[in-house]
Amino acid sequence: MSETAGHDFGHLPPAAAGLGHIFARPKVLAAVCVIALAGLGWFYIALLLAGVGGSFGGFGVTVVELLCRPLSVTSWSVSGIAVVALMWGAMTLAMMLPSAAPMIMTYAGIADTAARKNERIVSPFVLAAGYTAIWFGFSLIAALVQITFTRATLLDNSMMSASGLFSGAIFIGAGRYQFSALKLACLNRCQQPFPFFFANWATTPRGVFRLGLRQGLYCLGCCWAMMLVMFAVGVMNVVWMAGLGMAMTVEKMLTGRRFTHTIGVALIVVGAGIVVTAFAAHWPVRTS
Numbered sequence: 710m711s712e713t714a715g716h717d718f719g720h721l722p723p724a725a726a727g728l729g730h731i732f733a734r735p736k737v738l739a740a741v742c743v744i745a746l747a748g749l750g751w752f753y754i755a756l757l758l759a760g761v762g763g764s765f766g767g768f769g770v771t772v773v774e775l776l777c778r779p780l781s782v783t784s785w786s787v788s789g790i791a792v793v794a795l796m797w798g799a800m801t802l803a804m805m806l807p808s809a810a811p812m813i814m815t816y817a818g819i820a821d822t823a824a825r826k827n828e829r830i831v832s833p834f835v836l837a838a839g840y841t842a843i844w845f846g847f848s849l850i851a852a853l854v855q856i857t858f859t860r861a862t863l864l865d866n867s868m869m870s871a872s873g874l875f876s877g878a879i880f881i882g883a884g885r886y887q888f889s890a891l892k893l894a895c896l897n898r899c900q901q902p903f904p905f906f907f908a909n910w911a912t913t914p915r916g917v918f919r920l921g922l923r924q925g926l927y928c929l930g931c932c933w934a935m936m937l938v939m940f941a942v943g944v945m946n947v948v949w950m951a952g953l954g955m956a957m958t959v960e961k962m963l964t965g966r967r968f969t970h971t972i973g974v975a976l977i978v979v980g981a982g983i984v985v986t987a988f989a990a991h992w993p994v995r996t997s
Contacts, residue, residue, distance in 0.1 A: 754799050754947065793855055796945060797848035804936070804954035805844050805928065806837075808961050812902040812924055813837060819906055831917040839921020843929055851936070858940060868944040873987025876941035880980025886934040887973025895930035896969060899961045932957050938976070941983075 813833055820830040858864040863875045870876040886892050898905060902924065911917050935953055942949040960969055 749799075749802060754796075754803055754945070754950075790852060790856065794849055794852040797851045797855075798845050800939070800945070800950060801844040801848055801936075802841065804950055804957065805932065806841075807954060808899075808932070808958040809837070809840055809924075809928060810958070811962055812899065812928075813840075815902045816906055816920070819903070819910070829912045831912065831914050835914050835917045836921040836924075839918040839923075840925040840928070841921075843922060843925025847929060847933065847936070855940070855944065864940065864944075870941050870943070873983050873990070877980045877982075877984035877987060879937055879941040880976050880983060882980075883934040883938050884973045884976030884978075884980060887969050887976065891930055892934070893966065893969070895927045896960065898924075898927040899931050900964060931961075935972075935976075 813836060816836050817833050820833070823830050855864065855868070859866070859868075863870065863872055865871045905924070906920065909920060909923075911920055935957060938953060939946065939949065956972055960972065
């Protein structure tokens with residue numbers, strides 16, 4: 710889907726012409742894109758939570774318990790696998806689209822300048838489609854990993870971690886990744902998308918879709934480890950989803966490495982605490 714500057718809306722009614730001028734602006738389209746796609750993810754998650762709440766009859770379940778309770782999936786049929794993959798897809802939309810907003814808005818800003826010069830541009834929706842395609846691919850892999858963990862009894866049927874050592878290892882691994890060269894290189898691309906777009910600008914839908922794919926890969930390289938923390942805290946734990954999503958968004962909006970390293974230290978400390986607690990729970994107690 711492409712659009713050009715200099716649309717003629719004179720033949721339309723005033724209200725329609727006004728909307729046409731607004732939605733011909735790339736920045737408006739970019740904002741609509743981020744809000745709509747992230748909202749779609751949160752809406753689907755809300756539907757899943759509503760189903761969980763309904764399964765308890767609405768009795769004895771507080772709001773906090775409901776938000777922190779993972780979706781119970783006990784069937785590993787084809788339909789069950791599809792539900793898990795869709796669930797991860799919704800999670801990636803809800804958590805990652807807000808963090809991609811600076812990148813999408815940067816593209817929209819460049820496109821807006823090009824549109825004012827009557828140059829051909831492509832809708833930000835095409836860029837977002839390439840970006841989300843990468844994360845939907847991650848969702849399929851995450852669903853298969855979840856099945857593997859469940860069969861290995863590292864996750865129970867309610868998608869909660871069944872091992873403190875497993876949870877601690879995920880936290881520590883995610884924390885250490887915050888200091889890795891690959892993480893920092895990908896984060897730099899996410900924090901500064903303008904040089905990438907300036908050097909690789911495209912004016913065809915296929916070209917812009919590829920830009921979205923490449924930015925999605927940078928984002929995946931930056932954030933995959935923190936996404937795996939959901940296995941440690943309970944898949945579909947909305948409180949952690951919101952917290953991690955906010956952390957990844959802030960991380961990409963800032964410059965420097967202090968915030969990234971702070972998150973890494975926090976994850977390692979939490980993971981170490983979980984491991985120590987797990988060992989203490991199984992430590993033999995002497996009796997006199």
